[in-house]
Amino acid sequence: MIDTTKLLENKLFQERYIKANIAWYFSYLNGKRGLSRIYKVPYAALMKKFFLQKYFEKRVKNGIIDIPYLELVLTTKCTMRCQSCNNLMQYFSPSNQYSCTLEGIKKSLELLLSKVDSIARVRIIGGEPLLFKDLPQLVDYLDLQKKILTFDILTNATIDFKDELVQRFKKSKKVRKISISDYRQAPNLKIPLKQESILKKLKENKIAFSYNTTDHWYDTEKIYKRGRSKEEIIKNYHHCKMPCVSLMTSEGENLKGKELAPNGAIFVCPISSSLTRLKGLDEFAGDFLNLDDDKERFFEFYTQDFYKACDYCRDFSKPYKKIPIAIQTNKVLKLEKED
Ligand code: SF4
Ligand code: SF4
Incomplete structure (x- = not known):
């Protein structure tokens, strides 16, 4: 106990x-x-x-158990390919992408909701979550869950909102806002932005949104196994403490070690969840909360400060380097020091 x-x-x-x-x-x-x-x-x-x-x-x-905040990673596919994406989209190739199904994410959420009493905020993310074809149905589902108090969605505004989706957001009692990343200042964007059309629809339908404009990003630097000691890895977590706990299902044929979390898992952050897709769950055993785990593990997860994934990140005790926003790359980056 x-x-x-x-x-x-x-x-x-x-x-x-x-x-x-x-x-x-x-x-x-x-x-x-x-x-x-x-x-x-x-x-x-x-x-x-x-x-x-x-x-x-x-x-x-x-x-x-009350989960304060949970990101639902619907897909690692994105319409953009940012060299410094915090969710590691730049490391995925067409052959190792992750996308959940509506049935899969509902099954994982049902298991989670059978163990917890509330989730105060769910954030729908990707990749680009508008690539998830059943998004309107997922919005309906989230709206019906008593234990989910609010949700929002983060989009890069490269895919226009279809009327069906706009209507779902309009009638939703729980959606708090549509978060739109403003990539107009990206130096080498390869895809047109649909911001104007999306904003017009949101305003016309009185759907709350936030428009996130910034003139710089902070460089995530290359992601690869540094070989730090356990103490150094723990220190890196404490310097970072990213609060973006995220959920992925274990769908897809190419997930190594899926028996460790057959019904999905919760990760300390999207870098950690993406790393398990790229390298397998077995490589990161102990990092994640298997949704089949007992309730005590949920509390324990929030006291945990050793995550193997934190060995792959930059040294968070050092200052971030500023870079232009959303620099696009054509490459599939490797989880190695140099490409
Ligand atoms: S728009 Fe860029 S930062 Fe956002 S998910 Fe896609 S690749 Fe990552
Ligand atoms: S893996 Fe660890 S160090 Fe890297 S962003 Fe996530 S919590 Fe921070």
């Missing part, structure tokens, strides 16, 4: 689980953009200040 008193004293657990739950639940309480926020925002602020910490700690003591 897990000692919940010790768990709640664990600094990393407080940061990754309790504080993250407070932040995302606060966002949920703030509600959708609109007039009703006038009374919801002060209420949410009061809850955050006086109640939520105790609320989530009590739920831990009672063995209730």
Whole structure:
């Protein structure tokens, strides 16, 4: 049996689980953009200040699991090929791509939802999630799940929104926003952007969106096994602490070690989930939460600071190098120091 008193004293657990739950639940309480926020925002602020910490700690003591934030990786296919993609799309070739099916992702989510009591925010990501042909049906499914409180989607705006999808977002009670990455300043873009058309449709249908413009990215640098010691790998995790816990199904013929998580798994971040697709689950045994694991492993996952995947990343104790946004490459990069 897990000692919940010790768990709640664990600094990393407080940061990754309790504080993250407070932040995302606060966002949920703030509600959708609109007039009703006038009374919801002060209420949410009061809850955050006086109640939520105790609320989530009590739920831990009672063995209730609340997932603060979860990214659903629908596919590693993308309409762009950014040399410094944080989700490692630049390392995938047509022969080793991952795409889940609607049935597969529903099966994984059903298993997850049978073990947890809430997921405050789901983010739909890819690659480019609009390449997932059953996206409208997935939106319907997420909307119907009582335990999923809110969701959003991240798109690179290279695929226009079909009317069917716009209507799903319009009627959804849980979608919080469409996050659009603004790649107009990308130096060598090879595909036209559909931003204007998408924004017009979102505005006409009063669907909330955020438009993420930046004039630089931070270089993820080359991803490859550095051969650090366990202590150094742990240190690298602590310097990084990426909060983007992500879920992938175990679909696809080419996944090595799929018996380690036959019904899907949760990973510390999208780099970690993509690495298991490129190298196999067995290479990263111990890094991920097998959805068939018992409930205690869920809590333990949020105290874990040793992930083999963190050996593949740059040294996060050093400053990031600024680079132009979304530089495109034609190459399939290798998980090696030099290509
Ligand atoms: S648009 Fe670029 S950064 Fe975004 S998922 Fe595709 S390749 Fe990665
Ligand atoms: S693999 Fe580890 S170091 Fe790399 S981004 Fe993910 S959490 Fe950070």
